Amino acid sequence: MKTFACIAAAVTLLAFAAPASAQFAKPEDAIKYRQSALSVMGTHFGRVGAMANGKVPYDAKVAAENVAIVVEMAKLPWVGFAPGTETGGNTKAKPEIWTEQAKFKEKNESMVAETIKLAVAAKTGDLATLKTAFTATADTCKSCHDAFRNK
Amino acid sequence: MKTFACIAAAVTLLAFAAPASAQFAKPEDAIKYRQSALSVMGTHFGRVGAMANGKVPYDAKVAAENVAIVVEMAKLPWVGFAPGTETGGNTKAKPEIWTEQAKFKEKNESMVAETIKLAVAAKTGDLATLKTAFTATADTCKSCHDAFRNK
Numbered sequence: 001m002k003t004f005a006c007i008a009a010a011v012t013l014l015a016f017a018a019p020a021s022a023q024f025a026k027p028e029d030a031i032k033y034r035q036s037a038l039s040v041m042g043t044h045f046g047r048v049g050a051m052a053n054g055k056v057p058y059d060a061k062v063a064a065e066n067v068a069i070v071v072e073m074a075k076l077p078w079v080g081f082a083p084g085t086e087t088g089g090n091t092k093a094k095p096e097i098w099t100e101q102a103k104f105k106e107k108n109e110s111m112v113a114e115t116i117k118l119a120v121a122a123k124t125g126d127l128a129t130l131k132t133a134f135t136a137t138a139d140t141c142k143s144c145h146d147a148f149r150n151k
Numbered sequence: 152m153k154t155f156a157c158i159a160a161a162v163t164l165l166a167f168a169a170p171a172s173a174q175f176a177k178p179e180d181a182i183k184y185r186q187s188a189l190s191v192m193g194t195h196f197g198r199v200g201a202m203a204n205g206k207v208p209y210d211a212k213v214a215a216e217n218v219a220i221v222v223e224m225a226k227l228p229w230v231g232f233a234p235g236t237e238t239g240g241n242t243k244a245k246p247e248i249w250t251e252q253a254k255f256k257e258k259n260e261s262m263v264a265e266t267i268k269l270a271v272a273a274k275t276g277d278l279a280t281l282k283t284a285f286t287a288t289a290d291t292c293k294s295c296h297d298a299f300r301n302k
Contacts, residue, residue, distance in 0.1 A: 033194050036190040047174070
């Protein structure tokens with residue numbers, strides 16, 4: 001139940017975030033912000049993946065520390081996709097982000113929710129549990145990239 | 152006293168961070184990571200500054216939310232300055248980072264400590280208190296940039 005409460009809180013947080021357009025002076029600032037946040041998230045998520053996939057030895061404490069950063073970072077990038085930031089920098093973002101906003105938002109929220117489940121899994125200290133949650137989270141990344149990011 | 156306990160915990164965290172050299176496959180990965188983390192931190196710190204300096208109306212809740220992100224981000228960049236990452240990407244980092252590591256580490260820790268004090272200040276809901284703490288934190292940014300970052 002605690003997981004659901006957390007997810008609900010995170011979704012509420014997203015919903016009540018300040019209007020994105022007010023947060024960046026220029027489109028390139030928003031683009032740099034979202035790319036930076038996603039990049040930091042990707043680094044730490046990659047470290048969890050390396051353990052989940054047996055490429056580096058599993059260390060439950062290190063895994064949980066990295067997941068905790070992923071959870072924090074996962075909340076950030078979305079305001080950087082504000083209307084008006086379709087172009088203005090070197091971006092792989094597809095126009096569909098802005099023409100299919102409900103679908104994009106759903107994928108953002110799904111990813112945030114999965115990272116919270118990943119944190120619960122990381123805290124169990126069980127590698128198989130972590131691996132299952134990692135795969136589910138990675139699937140939400142891929143699903144959004146496939147739909148909304150150019151190669 | 153709580154502030155000091157937090158600072159002590161943060162410094163301990165820094166001290167026990169995994170060896171940086173083991174965390175990035177290539178120097179450019181480390182450079183991108185540290186730049187991304189500093190960029191996200193800068194965005195949120197800038198929003199706090201806009202309120203502290205009267206450029207946007209003070210909203211205690213929004214200020215505290217931004218400071219909370221600054222606190223989390225402030226812990227991250229330093230492992231990205233691992234030995235061997237002096238070059239390998241588009242970086243303004245001065246060689247002194249690696250030749251004067253004790254001084255650089257001291258500045259990192261000072262900045263982390265100031266962000267924690269900033270969080271305490273943000274929670275008071277008092278703009279003057281926030282402004283004082285913001286200035287102190289900004290001074291630690293500038294001091295490190297002056298010593299260790301090319302223009």
